[in-house]
Amino acid sequence: MNLHTFKSCLRNPVYEDQDILIYQGDSLLLMNKLPAECLPLTVTSPPYNIGKEYESILSLEDYIQWTAKWINQVYHCTSSDGAFWLNLGYLSIPKTAKAIPIPYLIWDKVPFYLIQEIVWNYGAGVAGKLFFSPRNEKFLWYVKDPQKYVFNLDDIRDPNVKYPNQKKNGKLKCNVNGKNPTDVWQIPKVTSGQNRSSQERTPHPAQFPIELITRVILASSHPGDIIFDPFFGSGSTAVAAIKTGRKVIGIEINPDYVNIAVERVKRIRYEQENQVKQGIIGKLQQFPLL
Template sequence: MNLTDISKLLGKPYFQASNCLIYNLDCLEAMTILPDESINLTVTSPPYNIGKEYENLLPLDDYINWCEKWITEVYRLTLCDGAFWLNLGYLSIENRAKAIPISYLIWDKIPFYLIQEIVWNYGAGVAGSKFFSPRNEKFLWYVKNSEAYIFNLDDIRDPNVKYPNQKKNGKIRVNPLGKNPTDVWEFPKVTSKSDFGID
């Protein structure tokens, strides 16, 4: 499905560029309009239900049910060789947990196949006085078909990693294009306009 097809279905976008459409719509309402198996990739970081100003705080069971609904729609929309990347943090459960990974709570609600959990180390954040200072969230990499999905390793290799003397029987043992990146990613959070260089 191309951008023209999407705009015909969803109407005028909030923002448009040559290769981008942004809509300010309820995700469930918008997704129900789109046809089955029309999206290659979904990358999302939904509200964590922790009381941010842009959230409608829900009882935990209602939040989990809401997550199940929109994830089911994402699954319906995803092409057979497509992928779903989900960024989630932590929430508190009274008398049970100070910071439980949300992925633990919705594990059995996700119909996709989990390839890998990526740890995002964002470097700075809340300072704890009675607990370790939080410095990570997770990216969960799901696919629709565990045997047929797209992973272009050569496009993401780290070319700055050198392999001196990595030879066996006189041949280079490693890929000359670079190393496969690890499952721990280090980059900072964007939390304010100044992080974008905006005054």
């Protein structure tokens, strides 16, 4: 399917260009309009039900039911060789747990096949006094068919090899392009604050670093594929998709965050246009017209 076909299903987006459709609305309602097996990759981070400014608190039972509903709809829309990358954090349960990983609560509600849990280890965070300081979140990597899915290891290899020239029987022991980055990813989070704010920081309170989403997209999709994010937030998925030659469809219920995402996309497009213009000017300077 192409973006035009998706637009005919979802109607008028808030923003569109040749590679992007951004919608403002309820993701579950909009996903119900999509046909079966139309999405090669979904990567997202939904609300954790912990009282952030962008979410309405539900009872634990209602939150789990809601989570199961939208995940099942993603499954319905995922292509036979497609993947689903899900980031979920922790929540508290009175008299039971201070911080229980949400995947523990939905493990039997997800119809996908779980390939692996990826640990995202970041540097900054809350300092604990009566508990260890939290420094990680999890990504769950699901696929529709465990015998047929995309994994582009060579596109995400870590070039930082400790002994790159080490040989065995006269042959290099490691891949010349780098090593497998393993299931623990050490990527700094997007920080805030007057003196330590990340360059890519937006007003969104839970923003993904572009490097993190880029690795997911490179690993589990091909250039030209459509990447779907039903909880679009500040649009980090769009930025990563554009920079890796993919297309993207995003849904976000909060109009303020939609505006942030649209402005980020417009900024990327502006930068790309300037690069093209500078390239043309550079060629004209190198080969002036006679």
